[in-house]
Amino acid sequence: MRLSPDTEAVVEYLQVYSGNTLRKANDVGLILEVAAQRNVPDLANDIIFTGSTLWRVYRLWKRLSPSAEGYQGVVDTFSESITTMRQLLSRLLEEASEEVQQRFQETYLRLAEGAVRNLVDLAHDLSWLRQLQNEMRRGGRGSAGEEQG
Template structure:
């Protein structure tokens, strides 16, 4: 699937904003492009929000030793966040082109450890996108959304 010039511009800005740290930039672009074509901005925002939340939980989870208080709760929250992001991506892809569906199925939606790592990488990028959204809201005088 070819990305529109608008989506390419958003990705270039996001890449610069992140300090060139994006890991799954093309897939973020596919999410934005499919959402724009399907006119489902709310679903795209849910994906961005859920991805950012997953990234926050992942960062906490990686710092906690398994013996730490709350480790089990954080692990459960991480698992729930993975499931939620997969479900939202599945909803978005229902009417996406076949090659996009196949890419996301193989990369993010299959039940394998590699898919979880890929989801975490995607969540990293979505977290940058959410941070950018919040920064832009602050600049306009709106309250940011966590």
């Protein structure tokens, strides 16, 4: 699937905004393109929000020791966020091309450890997009904020 010039511009801007740290830039573009073609901005925002949440929870989980108070709750929230992200992506892709559906199925939706790692990488990128959205809403110009790591 080819991205529209508008979507390509958004992804390029996001890449610069993130300090060239995006891990799944092409797939962020595909998500935005499919959402635009289907006219489902609320679903796109749900995916972006869930991705941002998943990335925050993942970063917290990696800093905690298994014996830390609240560790199991963080693990549970991480698992729930993975499930929600898979469900939202599946909904988005219901009417996408076979090529895009297959790519996302193999990369993100199969039940395998590699797919979870890919979802975390996608969540990293979506957290940058969420940060940019929030900055633009506050009237910022979209200059990079704090490092997301």
